[in-house]
Amino acid sequence: MTSGEHTQSSGDVSRAPAARRIASADPVVVIGAGLTGLSTALHLPQDRAVVLLERDDRVGGKARTARHEGFTFDVTGHWLHLRDDRVKALVSDLFEPGDLVEIERRTGIYTHGTMLPYPFQANLHGLPLSIVRECLVGFVEAQVAAANPDALAPKTFADFAVARFGRGIAEHFFVPYNTKLWGTSPDALTADWVQRFVPVPDVAQVIGGALGLVQEGLGYNARFLYPKAGGIDALPNAMGARLAVARPDALKLRQQFTRVDARNRQVLVGETWQPYSKLVSTVPLPRLIARIDGAPPEVVAAAKSLRAVGWRWLDVATKTPSPLDEHWVYVPEMDIPFFRVGIYSNALPAMAPPGCGSLYVELSDRDTPPDLPTIFKHLAAMGAITRPEDVLFARMREVRCAYVMFDHAYAEATATIHAWLATQDILSTGRYGAWIYNSMEDSILLGMDAADWAA
Numbered sequence: 001m002t003s004g005e006h007t008q009s010s011g012d013v014s015r016a017p018a019a020r021r022i023a024s025a026d027p028v029v030v031i032g033a034g035l036t037g038l039s040t041a042l043h044l045p046q047d048r049a050v051v052l053l054e055r056d057d058r059v060g061g062k063a064r065t066a067r068h069e070g071f072t073f074d075v076t077g078h079w080l081h082l083r084d085d086r087v088k089a090l091v092s093d094l095f096e097p098g099d100l101v102e103i104e105r106r107t108g109i110y111t112h113g114t115m116l117p118y119p120f121q122a123n124l125h126g127l128p129l130s131i132v133r134e135c136l137v138g139f140v141e142a143q144v145a146a147a148n149p150d151a152l153a154p155k156t157f158a159d160f161a162v163a164r165f166g167r168g169i170a171e172h173f174f175v176p177y178n179t180k181l182w183g184t185s186p187d188a189l190t191a192d193w194v195q196r197f198v199p200v201p202d203v204a205q206v207i208g209g210a211l212g213l214v215q216e217g218l219g220y221n222a223r224f225l226y227p228k229a230g231g232i233d234a235l236p237n238a239m240g241a242r243l244a245v246a247r248p249d250a251l252k253l254r255q256q257f258t259r260v261d262a263r264n265r266q267v268l269v270g271e272t273w274q275p276y277s278k279l280v281s282t283v284p285l286p287r288l289i290a291r292i293d294g295a296p297p298e299v300v301a302a303a304k305s306l307r308a309v310g311w312r313w314l315d316v317a318t319k320t321p322s323p324l325d326e327h328w329v330y331v332p333e334m335d336i337p338f339f340r341v342g343i344y345s346n347a348l349p350a351m352a353p354p355g356c357g358s359l360y361v362e363l364s365d366r367d368t369p370p371d372l373p374t375i376f377k378h379l380a381a382m383g384a385i386t387r388p389e390d391v392l393f394a395r396m397r398e399v400r401c402a403y404v405m406f407d408h409a410y411a412e413a414t415a416t417i418h419a420w421l422a423t424q425d426i427l428s429t430g431r432y433g434a435w436i437y438n439s440m441e442d443s444i445l446l447g448m449d450a451a452d453w454a455a
């Protein structure tokens with residue numbers, strides 16, 4: 001049976017919908033055709049009907065690409081790091097050999113007027129000697145403190161940075177960088193999100209890095225893949241094309257859901273109630289809860305306590321290539337109005353016309369219009385662009401919900417919400433549905449898990 005046969009018109013949709021008979025043959029409804037929703041729909045068994053609702057006119061979610069005057073820009077860096085065999089198999093099946101290029105990461109940290117290799121904690125050489133000493137002494141003190149069996153687990157992200165790396169490394173990198181990235185003090189955050197993403201070097205690596213010895217491949221993302229033609233949207237587009245072959249009617253573009261009637265297992269799309277047997281939602285968790293009729297007060301209150309941080313960045317096109325060699329650079333300096341700069345065209349020259357450069361500049365300020373002359377001056381000073389006059393255009397872009405905040409309300413609130421949803425045959429998953437920090441690969445994996453759950 002196709003999903004269309006189930007669709008019923010409700011008449012006045014503002015009133016509580018009438019009870020309906022729930023049928024096990026109703027389709028699985030998936031909301032959102034980002035990587036999580038696409039993966040869910042692709043991995044459901046063929047005998048389960050599925051409807052994939054996407055409010056926009058194309059698939060991809062955050063993994064979309066903008067193209068302008070021959071320049072290609074993602075939603076800032078979207079580099080594909082794969083470690084799971086199932087995702088590796090899927091990706092190699094979706095692309096022809098050679099259509100993805102493997103790139104060895106080149107990243108730096110621009111601080112105190114100098115460029116250090118990433119990660120800061122293992123590459124202190126080049127900093128003023130007084131700072132190197134402060135960082136090394138702090139690191140040794142942290143090691144001694146950690147050996148104490150009575151040491152308390154750090155409660156905040158700032159405490160975590162001091163406990164793991166010492167006061168000097170925390171104060172010269174982790175605290176300022178994360179204050180700019182999150183737009184809030186690291187005291188307001190827990191360390192729940194960092195374990196996989198912050199490399200922890202050993203004592204020999206920290207001392208070696210302070211002496212100027214090269215520390216190879218530290219961290220989770222030493223190599224990454226990227227579509228050869230330019231633009232990460234090749235990945236969701238390939239998944240969408242595969243879905244169109246396997247299930248020609250499943251994807252419904254320009255379909256925004258506005259309400260969930262969990263009691264009767266149906267979602268409102270436009271004027272039409274779409275029945276479901278199971279609902280998989282990938283939209284931001286607070287937005288889903290706000291749209292469920294009759295969600296219990298404690299769940300509504302928990303959803304209201306969830307916080308996320310928005311992202312504003314510049315797509316920058318230059319008429320000369322970037323003098324830097326790096327793919328992206330972290331900028332912890334508080335007086336520079338951005339925290340990260342990436343150079344797409346260093347990873348893949350096809351991201352800009354021949355002889356030109358395409359960059360992203362992630363802005364710390366979330367409110368006021370960007371001061372472009374100051375930003376270009378800093379970009380030139382750090383060598384990301386040759387000179388301000390080389391900028392062909394700079395366009396500001398924004399994502400309102402980019403990084404969910406691991407604040408002190410997070411753990412209890414998310415547990416309360418997900419426990420209740422599980423009683424309603426609703427799975428809220430993906431980066432924003434689960435309300436987590438994750439990568440594209442993780443989102444594809446969550447889609448596979450969601451398909452298992454719904455099947």
Ligand SMILES: Cc1cc2nc3c(=O)[nH]c(=O)nc-3n(C[C@H](O)[C@H](O)[C@H](O)COP(=O)(O)OP(=O)(O)OC[C@H]3O[C@@H](n4cnc5c(N)ncnc54)[C@H](O)[C@@H]3O)c2cc1C
Nearest residue numbers: 032034035036055061062077078079256257430431439440
């Ligand atoms: C700034 C930034 C940089 C990142 N860099 C990297 C990186 O370098 N490498 C990496 O692996 N990952 C990166 N990520 C993470 C990656 O983008 C995510 O893991 C992944 O794209 C999330 O996919 P998703 O499907 O869970 O969510 P989304 O991509 O948000 O998809 C949700 C979909 O739901 C749709 N939708 C919303 N509301 C409705 C509605 N009412 N009705 C119907 N549809 C709706 C949206 O249009 C969207 O298509 C980055 C993320 C950000 C924000």
